[in-house]
Amino acid sequence: MVLRDFSQKVKKQFADFLELPGDVMLDLPKITMFGDLKLYIENHRGILEYSTSEVRIGVRDGEVVVVGEGLLLRNVLPDEICVEGKIKTLSFSY
Amino acid sequence: MLLFKIMSCLQGYLVIQVMGDAPEKFVNMAASRGIYLWDVEQLSNGTVMIKVYLKNVNALRHIARRTRCRFRIRQRSGLPFYVAVLRRRKALALGAFLSLIILYFLTSFIWIIEIKGNEKLDSYDVLRAAEQAGLRRGAFKWNINPGAVEDGIVEQLPLLSWSGVYIKGTKATIEVAERILPEEEDHQPAHIVAKKTGVIKEVLVLNGRQAVKEGDTVSAGQVLISGEILPVEEEPPPGVDGEKPAENMEPVRYVHAMGFARARVWYEGYSEVSLVETGQRPTGKQKTCVSIKFKSKEIILSGNQNQNEPFETYETRTLVNKAPQWRNIDLPVELITVKYFELADYREERSRLVARRAAEAQAHALAAESMPDDAAIQERWVEEVETGDSDKLVRVRVVIETVEDIGEEAPFNGAPNT
Numbered sequence: 001m002v003l004r005d006f007s008q009k010v011k012k013q014f015a016d017f018l019e020l021p022g023d024v025m026l027d028l029p030k031i032t033m034f035g036d037l038k039l040y041i042e043n044h045r046g047i048l049e050y051s052t053s054e055v056r057i058g059v060r061d062g063e064v065v066v067v068g069e070g071l072l073l074r075n076v077l078p079d080e081i082c083v084e085g086k087i088k089t090l091s092f093s094y
Numbered sequence: 095m096l097l098f099k100i101m102s103c104l105q106g107y108l109v110i111q112v113m114g115d116a117p118e119k120f121v122n123m124a125a126s127r128g129i130y131l132w133d134v135e136q137l138s139n140g141t142v143m144i145k146v147y148l149k150n151v152n153a154l155r156h157i158a159r160r161t162r163c164r165f166r167i168r169q170r171s172g173l174p175f176y177v178a179v180l181r182r183r184k185a186l187a188l189g190a191f192l193s194l195i196i197l198y199f200l201t202s203f204i205w206i207i208e209i210k211g212n213e214k215l216d217s218y219d220v221l222r223a224a225e226q227a228g229l230r231r232g233a234f235k236w237n238i239n240p241g242a243v244e245d246g247i248v249e250q251l252p253l254l255s256w257s258g259v260y261i262k263g264t265k266a267t268i269e270v271a272e273r274i275l276p277e278e279e280d281h282q283p284a285h286i287v288a289k290k291t292g293v294i295k296e297v298l299v300l301n302g303r304q305a306v307k308e309g310d311t312v313s314a315g316q317v318l319i320s321g322e323i324l325p326v327e328e329e330p331p332p333g334v335d336g337e338k339p340a341e342n343m344e345p346v347r348y349v350h351a352m353g354f355a356r357a358r359v360w361y362e363g364y365s366e367v368s369l370v371e372t373g374q375r376p377t378g379k380q381k382t383c384v385s386i387k388f389k390s391k392e393i394i395l396s397g398n399q400n401q402n403e404p405f406e407t408y409e410t411r412t413l414v415n416k417a418p419q420w421r422n423i424d425l426p427v428e429l430i431t432v433k434y435f436e437l438a439d440y441r442e443e444r445s446r447l448v449a450r451r452a453a454e455a456q457a458h459a460l461a462a463e464s465m466p467d468d469a470a471i472q473e474r475w476v477e478e479v480e481t482g483d484s485d486k487l488v489r490v491r492v493v494i495e496t497v498e499d500i501g502e503e504a505p506f507n508g509a510p511n512t
Binding site: 073074 | 117126130136142
């Protein structure tokens with residue numbers, strides 16, 4: 001775990017130094033939101049839970065939780081998910 | 095997004111209902127195997143509706159077994175399903191196909207021919223010429239060569255200088271341009287006579303003999319420029335006897351007189367306006383009564399059903415709409431709209447000045463009524479006619495003096511000079 005944290009730190013510094021986007025180098029999810037209507041999440045690791053009030057999407061060592069009303073998955077692709085509905089909160093949990 | 099919808103319609107897609115403990119697993123596995131899912135929506139009873147392409151359904155069965163879910167097809171949409179329906183109903187498919195064929199077949203004929211640009215020439219003649227050249231109603235469109243028809247029309251009708259044939263859909267438009275022929279000169283002997291009474295201001299003779307002088311007063315019908323040219327009377331040479339040899343007499347020549355005779359003409363207008371005016375005029379209130387007349391029966395659709403007179407005093411305007419006559423069929427149905435306008439009495443008092451102005455305008459309009467357009471107004475006199483009852487009425491007389499050409503051709507009988 002220590003080794004992993006260390007390698008992560010080196011990667012981050014390397015990415016900062018070369019000004020590379022984080023989602024490429026660090027394997028981070030890229031989240032795009034259109035107001036509270038639509039949310040694109042790229043680079044995900046699958047759906048963990050889906051209901052109309054809550055969607056949990058796996059990302060690298062953690063998950064993204066979208067809470068809202070009338071949520072539906074507009075698109076499900078291997079590397080991109082689109083959530084539509086009335087989004088209230090977006091949170092990360094590890 | 096539109097492109098996506100069109101694609102999904104063409105490929106065909108299904109709405110499936112997924113039941114089970116963990117539909118998320120089903121979705122994840124499908125996505126990781128490259129099966130595209132969209133519009134994943136949870137219903138209130140906990141099951142999930144998913145849309146998926148028709149071609150991926152078989153792969154989903156395996157995934158469902160692996161993730162311990164069941165799914166049921168709820169809705170089928172897209173082209174492949176329509177094709178399947180049509181395969182079962184062959185007559186419907188055949189009918190649709192046949193109707194398309196018939197439609198195409200019928201659009202390959204000329205149904206309407208329109209003719210534009212002819213003024214002197216009758217449309218019927220142009221149509222006949224076009225028919226001779228191959229363009230007629232019911233002709234097969236692909237057999238018509240517009241260029242050949244154009245040439246044919248111009249060849250047959252020498253009055254045309256150009257023709258254009260355009261075929262658009264089932265309508266053919268023939269545009270023609272007529273030749274402008276020079277006007278034939280009239281050699282009939284004629285005088286120029288006065289149209290109206292006036293005082294001659296100037297006479298310009300182009301052909302003929304001047305019959306009046308400047309300053310002459312002429313009355314309507316009087317000859318201004320004569321078409322009779324009298325032989326020149328030679329002055330008898332001095333010393334010789336006044337007797338003129340008869341054989342030297344030239345005969346009288348008759349010509350078509352031409353020229354302008356401008357004269358001063360007066361027009362008079364008289365009008366009177368009372369200082370107190372009473373009458374009736376519309377108040378702006380109106381009622382409409384719509385009825386259908388079938389043969390001799392009249393059915394009232396809207397408006398006053400029972401009372402015939404909607405206002406105390408009124409005037410009516412009636413509008414009759416009739417179905418256009420088609421062939422010989424004349425529909426005996428008319429739509430009659432009657433509009434009732436309420437009238438009210440009014441009494442208006444005017445000052446002398448206003449009344450005089452109104453009377454002047456009326457009198458001027460009256461005087462100008464018979465004036466031709468080319469008349470140049472020289473002078474205008476306004477005169478108030480004094481009468482005993484000047485406290486009630488304003489009487490105004492307007493005289494306008496104009497200068498205009500009063501000449502008019504008048505043919506007469508005489509041996510034409512050739």
